[in-house]
Amino acid sequence: MRKSFTVTAQDTSGNARTGRIRTPHGDIETPAFAPVASQGTVKALLHDQVEKLGAQVILVNAYHLFLRPGLETIAACGGIHDFISWTRPILSDSGGFQIYSLTPLVKVTQEGVRFSSHLDGTKIFLRPEDVVDIQRSLGTDIAMVLDYFLPFPSAKARMKEAVKTTTFWARRSKERFLEKPTRQQLWGISQGSVFWDLRRQSIEELLAIGFDGYALGGLGIGEPKGELMETLEKADSLVPRDKPRYLMGMGYIEDILEAIERGIDLFDCVLPTRNARNGTIFSSRGKIVIKNQKYARDERPIDENCSCYTCRHFSRAYLRHLYEREEISSAVLNTIHNLHFYLDNFRKIRQSIALNSYREFKRQLLNQIKEREP
Numbered sequence: 007m008r009k010s011f012t013v014t015a016q017d018t019s020g021n022a023r024t025g026r027i028r029t030p031h032g033d034i035e036t037p038a039f040a041p042v043a044s045q046g047t048v049k050a051l052l053h054d055q056v057e058k059l060g061a062q063v064i065l066v067n068a069y070h071l072f073l074r075p076g077l078e079t080i081a082a083c084g085g086i087h088d089f090i091s092w093t094r095p096i097l098s099d100s101g102g103f104q105i106y107s108l109t110p111l112v113k114v115t116q117e118g119v120r121f122s123s124h125l126d127g128t129k130i131f132l133r134p135e136d137v138v139d140i141q142r143s144l145g146t147d148i149a150m151v152l153d154y155f156l157p158f159p160s161a162k163a164r165m166k167e168a169v170k171t172t173t174f175w176a177r178r179s180k181e182r183f184l185e186k187p188t189r190q191q192l193w194g195i196s197q198g199s200v201f202w203d204l205r206r207q208s209i210e211e212l213l214a215i216g217f218d219g220y221a222l223g224g225l226g227i228g229e230p231k232g233e234l235m236e237t238l239e240k241a242d243s244l245v246p247r248d249k250p251r252y253l254m255g256m257g258y259i260e261d262i263l264e265a266i267e268r269g270i271d272l273f274d275c276v277l278p279t280r281n282a283r284n285g286t287i288f289s290s291r292g293k294i295v296i297k298n299q300k301y302a303r304d305e306r307p308i309d310e311n312c313s314c315y316t317c318r319h320f321s322r323a324y325l326r327h328l329y330e331r332e333e334i335s336s337a338v339l340n341t342i343h344n345l346h347f348y349l350d351n352f353r354k355i356r357q358s359i360a361l362n363s364y365r366e367f368k369r370q371l372l373n374q375i376k377e378r379e380p
């Protein structure tokens with residue numbers, strides 16, 4: 007059997023590494039960024055554009071797709087790849103985070119989670135086995151187990167219970183997953199916030215069950231940066247080197263750079279796409295809020311160092327005008343740029359690790375971003 011993950015280069019100045027995740031729909035070179043396509047589409051872009059920007063994998067949300075259009079529809083259309091007509095790898099989030107953050111009346115028991123649909127209030131009960139079945143039915147390349155997510159800050163006693171439930175569910179998910187042979191991968195999600203004894207327990211228990219990859223959940227939601235980075239460092243030494251690590255939902259490039267140095271391989275976040283639609287654009291010289299009056303007659307592109315379609319063709323003045331007029335093309339052009347900024351930096355990150363110069367690359371990019379443009 008081919009290994010589902012191989013480390014291809016190791017940077018010696020820290021723990022950054024490049025690797026390759028093998029999936030039925032192709033390889034993912036890591037460190038990788040998965041644009042979010044919760045409903046089966048990266049908002050404002052066509053798949054063709056997303057592919058050309060260099061996305062190797064997109065993230066869909068099992069919870070959203072389970073509610074609408076429903077599994078029967080997707081199965082009748084040949085599974086998620088055929089239904090949305092995306093040929094590259096797809097990762098599905100279990101929807102745990104959405105259940106706890108979007109839905110009212112959530113009740114967690116050892117058996118599963120009961121909640122009301124955020125759409126029409128319908129009562130739904132999901133066991134971890136159901137969440138495996140849902141993702142099996144979607145036919146994604148990488149499936150995530152159902153975890154028990156708590157907001158930050160949460161009392162340690164509650165977090166302890168959440169870790170216990172998360173492990174119990176992870177074990178049941180794995181058992182369900184093993185019932186039928188599949189080329190799909192199943193990844194575990196650890197909890198425990200920045201309480202290291204709980205996080206360690208959570209990771210160790212997942213390791214004992216055995217997953218294709220290990221995600222760190224419930225981070226990047228307000229905990230102090232220092233404690234977060236310390237948690238990543240310690241987690242790095244706990245997870246075997248030959249297993250991929252995924253930091254869920256963390257999106258600021260500054261944090262991503264630090265996390266990669268601490269051995270993280272995979273990221274996803276709505277930040278580049280959502281912010282683009284809100285007119286906040288990332289660049290190699292910091293953030294640009296395009297609605298600002300000072301860009302009204304600014305003939306420069308968003309980022310003089312950027313080679314994306316938006317920057318090659320359009321001025322800040324024009325992009326500001328489109329945003330102000332609420333034109334659809336505003337969301338499209340801003341998203342093209344923001345995703346290019348992320349995916350291009352991930353290309354450069356992989357290159358710098360292969361050249362064993364990651365720390366220098368990180369230092370330069372962080373300095374640039376801090377400089378800020380007038």
Ligand SMILES: [Zn+2]
Pocket residue numbers: 308309312313314315316317318342343346
């Ligand atoms: Zn650009």
